[in-house]
Amino acid sequence: MMKTFSIGGIHPNDNKISKDCKIEVLPVPSKVFISVAQHLGAPATPVVKPGDQVKVGQVIAEPAGFISAYVHSSVSGTVKSVGPRQDLAGNNMTHIEIDVDGDEWVEGVDLTDTLVTAIPEDNKAILEKIKMCGVVGLGGATFPAHVKLCPPPGKVAECLILNGAECEPYLTSDNRIMLEKSKEIVVGAAIMKQVLGGCKTVIGIEENKPEAIKAMSAAVAELQKVGKSYEGISVMALKKKYPQGGEKQLIDAVMGRQVKSMGLPIDVGAVVQNVATSLAVYEAVQKNIPLITNVLTVTGNCLPMDKQHNYKFRIGMPLSYIAEYAGGVPEQAAKIISGGPMMGKAIANLDATTVKGSSSLLYLTAEQTVRGEESPCIRCGRCADACPMGLEPFLLQKYARHNMMDELEENAVQDCIECGCCLYSCPANIPLLDVIRIAKGDVIRIIRTRK
Amino acid sequence: MDKLLVSPSPHLHTKTSTKSLMRDVVIALMPAVIVSFLFYGWSSMLLMAVSIASCLLVELFITRFLLKKPSTIADCSALVTGILLALNLPTATPWWVVFIGSVVAIGVAKMTFGGLGQNLFNPALVGRVFLLISFPTYMTNWTRPQGFIGGGLDALTGATPLGKVKELMSMDGATLTSIPEYMDLNYCDMLFYNIGGSAGEISAIALLLGFAYLLIRGVIKPHITLSIIMTVAVFSGIFWLIDPAQFTDPLFNILTGGLLLGAIFMATDYVTSPMSKTGGIVFGIGIGVITMLIRYFGAYPEGVSFAILIMNSVVPLLNKWFHTKKYGRA
Numbered sequence A: 001m002m003k004t005f006s007i008g009g010i011h012p013n014d015n016k017i018s019k020d021c022k023i024e025v026l027p028v029p030s031k032v033f034i035s036v037a038q039h040l041g042a043p044a045t046p047v048v049k050p051g052d053q054v055k056v057g058q059v060i061a062e063p064a065g066f067i068s069a070y071v072h073s074s075v076s077g078t079v080k081s082v083g084p085r086q087d088l089a090g091n092n093m094t095h096i097e098i099d100v101d102g103d104e105w106v107e108g109v110d111l112t113d114t115l116v117t118a119i120p121e122d123n124k125a126i127l128e129k130i131k132m133c134g135v136v137g138l139g140g141a142t143f144p145a146h147v148k149l150c151p152p153p154g155k156v157a158e159c160l161i162l163n164g165a166e167c168e169p170y171l172t173s174d175n176r177i178m179l180e181k182s183k184e185i186v187v188g189a190a191i192m193k194q195v196l197g198g199c200k201t202v203i204g205i206e207e208n209k210p211e212a213i214k215a216m217s218a219a220v221a222e223l224q225k226v227g228k229s230y231e232g233i234s235v236m237a238l239k240k241k242y243p244q245g246g247e248k249q250l251i252d253a254v255m256g257r258q259v260k261s262m263g264l265p266i267d268v269g270a271v272v273q274n275v276a277t278s279l280a281v282y283e284a285v286q287k288n289i290p291l292i293t294n295v296l297t298v299t300g301n302c303l304p305m306d307k308q309h310n311y312k313f314r315i316g317m318p319l320s321y322i323a324e325y326a327g328g329v330p331e332q333a334a335k336i337i338s339g340g341p342m343m344g345k346a347i348a349n350l351d352a353t354t355v356k357g358s359s360s361l362l363y364l365t366a367e368q369t370v371r372g373e374e375s376p377c378i379r380c381g382r383c384a385d386a387c388p389m390g391l392e393p394f395l396l397q398k399y400a401r402h403n404m405m406d407e408l409e410e411n412a413v414q415d416c417i418e419c420g421c422c423l424y425s426c427p428a429n430i431p432l433l434d435v436i437r438i439a440k441g442d443v444i445r446i447i448r449t450r451k
Numbered sequence B: 001m002d003k004l005l006v007s008p009s010p011h012l013h014t015k016t017s018t019k020s021l022m023r024d025v026v027i028a029l030m031p032a033v034i035v036s037f038l039f040y041g042w043s044s045m046l047l048m049a050v051s052i053a054s055c056l057l058v059e060l061f062i063t064r065f066l067l068k069k070p071s072t073i074a075d076c077s078a079l080v081t082g083i084l085l086a087l088n089l090p091t092a093t094p095w096w097v098v099f100i101g102s103v104v105a106i107g108v109a110k111m112t113f114g115g116l117g118q119n120l121f122n123p124a125l126v127g128r129v130f131l132l133i134s135f136p137t138y139m140t141n142w143t144r145p146q147g148f149i150g151g152g153l154d155a156l157t158g159a160t161p162l163g164k165v166k167e168l169m170s171m172d173g174a175t176l177t178s179i180p181e182y183m184d185l186n187y188c189d190m191l192f193y194n195i196g197g198s199a200g201e202i203s204a205i206a207l208l209l210g211f212a213y214l215l216i217r218g219v220i221k222p223h224i225t226l227s228i229i230m231t232v233a234v235f236s237g238i239f240w241l242i243d244p245a246q247f248t249d250p251l252f253n254i255l256t257g258g259l260l261l262g263a264i265f266m267a268t269d270y271v272t273s274p275m276s277k278t279g280g281i282v283f284g285i286g287i288g289v290i291t292m293l294i295r296y297f298g299a300y301p302e303g304v305s306f307a308i309l310i311m312n313s314v315v316p317l318l319n320k321w322f323h324t325k326k327y328g329r330a
Helices: A123-132 A173-180 A182-195 A210-224 A247-255 A275-287 A319-325 A382-386 A393-401 A405-410 A421-425 A432-450 B018-040 B042-066 B077-087 B095-113 B123-134 B161-169 B187-192 B204-216 B223-242 B250-255 B259-266 B277-297 B304-312 B315-321
Strands: A023-025 A031-035 A059-062 A077-086 A092-100 A159-164 A200-206 A233-238 A270-274 A293-299 A309-314 A333-338 A345-347 A360-365
Touching: A023 A173, A031 A077, A123 A182, A123 A275, A159 A182, A159 A247, A159 A275, A173 A182, A173 A210, A173 A275, A173 A293, A182 A200, A182 A210, A182 A233, A182 A270, A182 A275, A200 A210, A200 A247, A210 A233, A233 A247, A247 A270, A270 A275, A275 A293, A293 A319, A309 A319, A319 A360, A382 A393, A382 A421, A393 A405, A393 A432, A405 A432, A421 A432, B018 B042, B018 B077, B018 B204, B018 B259, B042 B077, B042 B095, B077 B095, B077 B123, B077 B259, B095 B123, B123 B259, B123 B304, B187 B204, B187 B250, B204 B259, B223 B250, B223 B259, B223 B277, B250 B259, B259 B277, B259 B304, B277 B304, B277 B315
Parallel strands: A023 A309, A159 A200, A159 A270, A200 A233, A293 A360
Antiparallel strands: A031 A092, A077 A092, A293 A309, A333 A345, A333 A360
């Protein structure tokens, strides 16, 4: 029997329309705007000023704290301005505007396709490289990768889980890199495994990506012939269920363990990294390439097959540039989402630019996405059945609407992962997550203040 | 794309709505409704029509004229109440009695509490029990089936098997072996039709078909229904094994009266049943035990309605005591 997580979950239509569209490389635009906040934690501090000449891969912003990350220029050219600009979430954030001139890379970068399988021995140097290359988790949270790879003293990593679940409907970028960069991902996994002390490594992939499962298994088998570094890596097919790619759910599915409330995966011996992060680690460590590119899916049911794309993009590209290159925004599009339809952000316009964690440009029609009118709760319990954290959203939303903070905390609102299963499954169209999300923020603030 | 929609995630939504769920319940009730039409003929059709019409009218009247709010009858919940009320009444019930039942069901049990989702008690059952207490003669006036099939018997009034047993067993020194109505029952026939009883109690198979449909469509989960049936089986099984001359057997108790109708369609009502699985199982055990206590030792021959209503009142407590299993908090 295929494994999956034990509590809740939903089965929306996966709509992997673009799963067979090969990755295409987007040409470099004439101008990019690179945000200094492309990661979880403190925004990086710009180290360039208008007029500076930059090359591709040059550091343009440095981490401003322990949980922060380097940001590199994705183009070569002249810095035009450093100033506020709206990011994907609609917040004003410092962006570095660069006028593109040519495509000149920094020294020491290996841009060839040659697979480098020999892994450096010095773990400290590897971690330093991952940090210097600005690698962050590309599964959604964009948590700095090197931090996750250094378990706090006393904690031991027993299992590195590579997240290839790609449980969000529509998204296919992970599927594509698993098909086209299988070996690179496995090398990246082996690097992280070595850093973590040689723990067992499991690559979890949902059953709706049979080609990816095959490709990754083949890559693992082939690399295991190369050397000892690749022992103990395996591929695990998982039953399709959203939100399998949630860190806590994936640990439950793969290891059968559950992370305690407010705890970290490492508490149960787990480290989870996305397959795209693994690819970024490979490029950083083996090729000296900083994280300035990623793959994003342009998709939607209202797009014809020939306008479905998986693009390799550079950070800082305006979304409008990508949309235009892909053939324009379809007329029926009522909502554009950056990310998956379950957890992604609806964007107000295409002025924002790509970041390290960008995963899609998804067009939804009004019919698909407009919520029905809210009606009374009929206490059907579907939200509680769907919640992968085992919470009772119907109860939480009631407490939330009455600002009952003690009751909210008692009923674990702080454990909510904002996956959207509750709101998705509510037959009465009650804005469960909208209300719970706000209450969760308040309760977490209260808990932090108490500490 | 002049204007783009912006809203918090998730951006997709299930197609299942309150209305579609209610519609599924109506579909699941159809086999029982059709069987009642076939066996009881015009009288059960009239009963059904009056019950549905008055439930809808009462809700329409209260929302539009008393509350001055948009009508809520489109959510189909009043329709479900109407059908369930009709299925819980003897087919010979006069129309005005049915109407009073609807007023109590919708007006008192549902709208007074705030409408759909707010009521503590199952509306159709409140309507039925109100009528049973207020109009006992009408409510125990069981007409023998005289519909399009079923033997073409003359309209005769007779007691239900449960009523007969209760009536005769109350005499001194009576044993079940002296009651032909009990001894001659053929359980195989009873699966398909069950002579005497409310409109919806005729056919166990029809009700089970509806149950299967509800399960397949994911409208309800089986735990409450199974918990009731198993409790009744175990409870009556123990008594029957101790003294089969005094206590009716488990199969008799499952197939007669309103047990299946209640266990499948009334006790599983979302609004008036517990939210958690454990709560639902405890709820079902309570219903099963109370039903059997009334049937064996109470004054009424049948106790399903009372049992469900009594357990309805415990639901808030069950919801407080039993919660879902949370991730990482074992």
